[in-house]
Amino acid sequence: MLDVQLRRAVSKPLYTMASALDVPWITPDRLTMAGLVIGLSSAALAASQLWALAVVAWLASRVLDGLDGTLARRRLAAASAPRSATASEAGGFLDIVADFVVYGATVLGVAVGATTAFGAPWWPFLVVLFAYYINGAAFLAFSSIAERTGRSLSDDDNRSLFFLGRIAEGGETVFVHTLWLVLPFIAWQIAIVWSIVVLVSAAQRMIVGYRLLR
Structure with a gap:
């Protein structure tokens, strides 16, 4: 819901950081992998309270997640299109997979830490993972079918996939996961509310995606 505004707000700082990191031995894929490793370490740290x-x-890890795409677009603008476009698609695939791994691992890490330290129930976190599963299936299936059928449905942020924007997007996810880590003693209550939001978003994406593809 807030992704467009957030991307506009952070685009200049990210571009400045990407410019400073634009040296041969730093690549977008390496930034993606660094973000993945650091994100997984965050989940492990949460599990350890x-x-x-x-x-x-x-x-x-979320800063690195923003930097990889920014650096890729910076280099794409200065490189030969065919080769760079192929690399960009591979990088986009790696980026979305890394995001899913980190998001899921963070939910698991918070669940382990909160249940161990505060006696929180498991089921709210399981519902969140279920909601993520449905939500991810909806927008990934839509993106794949829209591309295969040649639908011209372009967003304006140059990402590798077309995202059906709903109330639960990347910015909201980063905020909620941060809130879990800052307030772990009420993490399971936050998980209940968040799972409802994500499930509503998934339903919206399924309805809108079906209508757009008809």
């Missing part, structure tokens, strides 16, 4: 360190690692 090291909440402050988990927050730092989580936010660092």
Whole structure:
């Protein structure tokens, strides 16, 4: 819901950072993998109830998640189109897979830490994972079919996939996962509310996607 505004707000800082990192041995894919490793470490830290360190690692992984695409677009603009476009598609695939892994691992890490430290129930976190599964299936299936059928449905942010924007997007996900790590003693209550939001978003994406593809 807030992704467009957030991307506009952080685009200049990210571009400045990407410019500073634009050296031969740093590639977008390496930034993606670094974000994946740091994101997984955040989940492990949460599971160990090291909440402050988990927050730092989580936010660092999200910064890297924004930097990889920014650096890729910067280099794409200065390189030959055919070769760079292929690399960009591969990088986009790696990026979305890494995001799914980190999101799922963070839910699991918070669940382990919260249930161990505060006696939180497991089921709200399981519902969140179920909601993520449905939501991811909806927008990934839509993106794939829209591309295969030649639908001209372009968003304006140059991402590798067309995203059906709904109330639960990347910005909201980053905020909620941060909130879990800052307030782990009420993480399961947050998970209940968040799962409802994500399920509503999934329903919206399924309805809108079906209508657009008819």
